[in-house]
Amino acid sequence: MQVHGLWKRFGQQIAVAGIDLELPAGHFIGLVGPNGAGKTTTLSMVTGLLRPDAGTVEIGGADVWRDPVAVKSRIGVLPEGLRLFERLSGRELLAYTGRLRGIPGAETDRRAAQLLDVLDLSPAQNKLVVDYSTGMRKKIGLAAALLHNPEVLFLDEPFEGVDPVSAQVIRGVLERYTASGASVVFSSHVMELVESLCDWVAVMAAGRIVAQGPLADVRGAAPSLQDAFLSLVGATGRTGGQDLDWLGSMKGPQ
Numbered sequence: 001m002q003v004h005g006l007w008k009r010f011g012q013q014i015a016v017a018g019i020d021l022e023l024p025a026g027h028f029i030g031l032v033g034p035n036g037a038g039k040t041t042t043l044s045m046v047t048g049l050l051r052p053d054a055g056t057v058e059i060g061g062a063d064v065w066r067d068p069v070a071v072k073s074r075i076g077v078l079p080e081g082l083r084l085f086e087r088l089s090g091r092e093l094l095a096y097t098g099r100l101r102g103i104p105g106a107e108t109d110r111r112a113a114q115l116l117d118v119l120d121l122s123p124a125q126n127k128l129v130v131d132y133s134t135g136m137r138k139k140i141g142l143a144a145a146l147l148h149n150p151e152v153l154f155l156d157e158p159f160e161g162v163d164p165v166s167a168q169v170i171r172g173v174l175e176r177y178t179a180s181g182a183s184v185v186f187s188s189h190v191m192e193l194v195e196s197l198c199d200w201v202a203v204m205a206a207g208r209i210v211a212q213g214p215l216a217d218v219r220g221a222a223p224s225l226q227d228a229f230l231s232l233v234g235a236t237g238r239t240g241g242q243d244l245d246w247l248g249s250m251k252g253p254q
């Protein structure tokens with residue numbers, strides 16, 4: 001996947017400042033950066049959900065904005081704040097997604113049953129999505145994103161609000177998926193997670209890419225990705241809370 005000169009501005013706010021990215025196929029790629037760095041804006045533009053002000057995105061040789069149908073048939077997306085059809089059951093949602101994707105009904109049924117099983121959603125398959133928990137919503141969203149067997153899967157903060165057991169399940173599914181040669185691109189600000197899952201990372205700060213490459217190269221001599229990240233994004237040196245001299249002192253005014 002190639003990104004050239006991608007820009008997005010919201011009024012005075014430059015969210016993404018002309019970034020270039022070259023993401024290799026068949027890897028587990030982490031897009032990391034502090035809050036507000038521009039990760040969601042980047043992923044939205046890369047997946048054809050938000051029109052860039054300038055720049056191009058190519059996936060598998062096709063331009064996302066000139067040839068959106070071709071690209072969208074080859075990618076799966078789990079966006080941030082995913083909106084699902086709440087009045088469908090999990091099973092119905094997958095059946096509907098299968099029809100949208102043009103997958104024959106019997107094949108959709110087969111894949112849906114397997115995904116529901118692997119993601120521990122079989123017992124809840126007939127429950128309405130509106131009654132799903134946060135973690136269950138992420139999992140059914142992931143199932144819908146994987147149903148057409150995409151070449152590249154984009155996930156915006158896939159582990160946010162997900163308990164450790166569900167996180168482990170999601171992780172297992174993603175590892176199996178990349179082992180077959182597919183690519184995963186996911187955004188996160190949880191460094192430990194990125195370090196344990198990804199073999200390739202791009203670090204974003206204030207709308208720019210400050211480092212990209214194999215995990216070991218970006219980490220360099222730093223003891224952890226967290227340390228490398230803090231020096232790359234220019235941590236302010238604040239250790240947190242020196243100014244809050246009133247906090248935790250139980251002596252306040254009577």
Ligand SMILES: Nc1ncnc2c1ncn2[C@@H]1O[C@H](COP(=O)(O)OP(=O)(O)OP(=O)(O)O)[C@@H](O)[C@H]1O
Pocket residue numbers: 010013014015033034035036037038039040041042189
């Ligand atoms: N629709 C919008 N309108 C105005 N400003 C926006 C909009 N979307 C994003 N921004 C701004 O663009 C910048 C980048 O936001 P973005 O959501 O892409 O960051 P992020 O790296 O995903 O952050 P987080 O980790 O907190 O989700 C922020 O300053 C944000 O306030």
